[in-house]
Amino acid sequence: xxxxxxxxxxxxxxxxxxxxxxxxxxxxxxxxxxxxxxxxxxxxxxxxxxxxxxxxxxxxxxxxxxxxxxxxxxxxxxxxxxxxxxxxxxxxxxxxxxxxxxxxxxxxxxxxxxxxxxxxxxxxxxxxxxxxxxxxxxxxxxxxxxxxxxxxxxxxxxxxxxxxxxxxxxxxxxxxxxxxxxxxxxxxxxxxxxxxxxxxxxxxxxxxxxxxxxxxxxxxxxxxxxxxxxxxxxxxxxxxxxxxxxxxxxxxxxxxxxxxxxxxxxxxxxxxxxxxxxxxxxxxxxx
Amino acid sequence: xxxxxxxxxxxxxxxxxxxxxxxxxxxxxxxxxxxxxxxxxxxxxxxxxxxxxxxxxxxxxxxxxxxxxxxxxxxxxxxxxxxxxxxxxxxxxxxxxxxxxxxxxxxxxxxxxxxxxxxxxxxxxxxxxxxxxxxxxxxxxxxxxxxxxxxxxxxxxxxxxxxxxxxxxxxxxxxxxxxxxxxxxxxxxxxxxxxxxxxxxxxxxxxxxxxxxxxxxxxxxxxxxxxxxxxxxxxxxxxxxxxxxxxxxxxxxxxxxxxxxxxxxxxxxxxxxxxxxxxxxxxxxxxxxxxxxxxxxxxxxxxxxxxxxxxxxxxxxxxxxxxxxxxxxxxxxxxxxxxxxxxxxxxxxxxxxxxxxxxxxxxxxxxxxxxxxxxxxxxxxxxxxxxxxxxxxxxxxxxxxxxxxxxxxxxxxxxxxxxxxxxxxxxxxxxxxxxxx
Numbered sequence: 001x002x003x004x005x006x007x008x009x010x011x012x013x014x015x016x017x018x019x020x021x022x023x024x025x026x027x028x029x030x031x032x033x034x035x036x037x038x039x040x041x042x043x044x045x046x047x048x049x050x051x052x053x054x055x056x057x058x059x060x061x062x063x064x065x066x067x068x069x070x071x072x073x074x075x076x077x078x079x080x081x082x083x084x085x086x087x088x089x090x091x092x093x094x095x096x097x098x099x100x101x102x103x104x105x106x107x108x109x110x111x112x113x114x115x116x117x118x119x120x121x122x123x124x125x126x127x128x129x130x131x132x133x134x135x136x137x138x139x140x141x142x143x144x145x146x147x148x149x150x151x152x153x154x155x156x157x158x159x160x161x162x163x164x165x166x167x168x169x170x171x172x173x174x175x176x177x178x179x180x181x182x183x184x185x186x187x188x189x190x191x192x193x194x195x196x197x198x199x200x201x202x203x204x205x206x207x208x209x210x211x212x213x214x215x216x217x218x219x220x221x222x223x224x225x226x227x228x229x230x231x232x233x234x235x236x237x238x239x240x241x242x243x244x245x246x247x248x249x250x251x252x253x254x255x256x257x258x259x260x261x262x263x264x265x266x267x268x269x270x271x272x273x274x275x276x277x278x279x280x281x282x283x284x285x286x287x
Numbered sequence: 288x289x290x291x292x293x294x295x296x297x298x299x300x301x302x303x304x305x306x307x308x309x310x311x312x313x314x315x316x317x318x319x320x321x322x323x324x325x326x327x328x329x330x331x332x333x334x335x336x337x338x339x340x341x342x343x344x345x346x347x348x349x350x351x352x353x354x355x356x357x358x359x360x361x362x363x364x365x366x367x368x369x370x371x372x373x374x375x376x377x378x379x380x381x382x383x384x385x386x387x388x389x390x391x392x393x394x395x396x397x398x399x400x401x402x403x404x405x406x407x408x409x410x411x412x413x414x415x416x417x418x419x420x421x422x423x424x425x426x427x428x429x430x431x432x433x434x435x436x437x438x439x440x441x442x443x444x445x446x447x448x449x450x451x452x453x454x455x456x457x458x459x460x461x462x463x464x465x466x467x468x469x470x471x472x473x474x475x476x477x478x479x480x481x482x483x484x485x486x487x488x489x490x491x492x493x494x495x496x497x498x499x500x501x502x503x504x505x506x507x508x509x510x511x512x513x514x515x516x517x518x519x520x521x522x523x524x525x526x527x528x529x530x531x532x533x534x535x536x537x538x539x540x541x542x543x544x545x546x547x548x549x550x551x552x553x554x555x556x557x558x559x560x561x562x563x564x565x566x567x568x569x570x571x572x573x574x575x576x577x578x579x580x581x582x583x584x585x586x587x588x589x590x591x592x593x594x595x596x597x598x599x600x601x602x603x604x605x606x607x608x609x610x611x612x613x614x615x616x617x618x619x620x621x622x623x624x625x626x627x628x629x630x631x632x633x634x635x636x637x638x639x640x641x642x643x644x645x646x647x648x649x650x651x652x653x654x655x656x657x658x659x660x661x662x663x664x665x666x667x668x669x670x671x672x673x674x675x676x677x678x679x680x681x682x683x684x685x686x687x688x689x690x691x692x693x694x695x696x697x698x699x700x701x702x703x704x705x706x707x708x709x710x711x712x713x714x715x716x717x718x719x720x721x722x723x724x
Contacts (some may be wrong), residue, residue, distance in 0.1 A: 002526050002530070005522070005526065005555075006522060006523070006526065009520065009522040009555075010520075010522075013519060013520045016519060017519075107339065110339055110343065114343070114347070115339070115340075115341070115342075115343030115344050115347070116344065116570075116572035116573075116576070117344075117542040117543055117546070117572060117573050117576045118576055119546055119576040119577065119578065121578045123578075126550055126553075126578075126580070127550060127553035127554060127580065128554070129553070129554045129555065129556060136554070136555050136556045137554065137555070138550070138551065138553075138554025138555070139554075140550075140554065141554070210519070210547060210550065211519065211543050211544075211546050211547040211550075212542060212543045212545075212546035212547075212573075212576040212577070213543060214341065214542070214543065216339075216340050216341045216343075216376070217341070217517055217543060220517045221519075248520075251520065252520055252522050252523065255514065255520065255522065255523035255524075256522070256523045256526065258511070258512045259511050259512040259513060259514035259523055259524060260483065260512045260513045260514065262514055262515060262518060262520075262523065263515045263518075
């Protein structure tokens, strides 16, 4: 019984990791940009939601709707004025810029909000649980997992059913040819970062309700997100979900044997997948 | 008085280079034949504090405390200069800035506080470089044993020549926690949360940690094992505690982790009668982050405005000190305030008594001879209550237990509910079991 419970909790944890990873996957899939500031953007998003919740007294779920367009705009502008300038054949400049951004975001948050631990309060929802018979699970982790699936379904629709998605895919395959066909790659990149920031905002909501946060904890979440992206295969959203769930289940199962193995077993699962399928479980053709 | 601007982040390379160049110029100008310690100059004090990063809460009051303390020290005729460096909550960085303070700024005395992550690297550097150091705000076991070459072999432990520490130890925690839980009707079965860091490893150690002491007091401890800080899931621990029928939870965890753990306990239907954790709910901000879920969580108290002590430096009572900070910064009082102030009290006392404040051996001996009543109580390296191996370098301060209660205005206050080991500190109530109505 305890093993069933453990696996279910692991799958739900995987939902959170999937949300962390999806934004990263999107940005990397389209413009080969490894965003080292991704974790810090999640924390930044959490503070945006926190401000809306505490100062304006909004419900967290309403606050996230307001935060989304703001974060989209921020991502768009960031890409146009900064990241587009460093994207090119060389892989190092964008890496360094996002590394710098990570430090800047942390310290801006520290100046603005001090080092206090904060929490997005969702009253009853925070501690509500449902009895599934085999396990008692929290409503919040269930919502997190549901949102992760919803985010992926929506992204899939955008990617494969709209002209914007076609432009995304074309740019991802070959930016030079895509721009010959009249696609403004700068603009496409900026929209992609904007959408990634919307996903970041959703992850921020669930992270902020699950755990308390302070300006410095962003980078700790980055590594799981990376692993989920790589396990799933670059460019595959459903793969990212599978990757997130694998990491989540591996961690929780490892911890059930001994908490010392919690983080390690996630990494081991990651290495095993890489050994067996070096390009991830569901690699996009041509990548 | 010169207080160096705190280094804010890693990216001030230019500033760093400039600073290095300036230091080089000064060193060059001073000439080759000048002795390293010039007579008649200001006494230089170094202070390493985690102003940024996860431990920043410990250093919150540093600017307020240090400015006033240095002004007061100069007022009473000690000609001192303070050099503050930010460790960025990173032990490696702490060691690096300690080196800089010793080599570039040629300090005569080092002060350090705020958890073993900060005190240990700085103390080790000072001990190796022969610079006297006074350390506080870290339980003495992680501080003393953690700096030994082989922490696992007590026979190899050596006392330090230059490093001195005042704070309480795990035996005080065991006593205070046992007394608190003794006020409740429980099955005396305790679950422990010990992460994989300096504190967690010391507290969770099966021989030198909490386990034997709690067992002696009739409490059994379930320890599922070390986990990584900032973990997103505590299912394994919760299941282990449920299986062992633990009615009490204890541990030494960081603030974000208590929120995750406590949330998951409620979600997964685990309802202990007492949750008494160190470190995580030290600060009012951390408990407020829990919302009304923080009610009656309990913790150790090292210092509070209710403590009946007075500063030897400024003459303020504990209450005045905390009140002054709150007034100046409109922030609530926190426990490190008392100890940071106490640290500077001891420093002032030592420099007053030292024959030659720039002679490291002289200063170190003077620290060891300290017998001072401070705002955190008596600080005296006389070996009282200490095992022989650490008697020279460690002196203990008092510890009591407290519970967080909501006041009418939705703010939390820390109520002292156990003072058996330090009866001079008044209690404000008794221990209450957690309520799941």
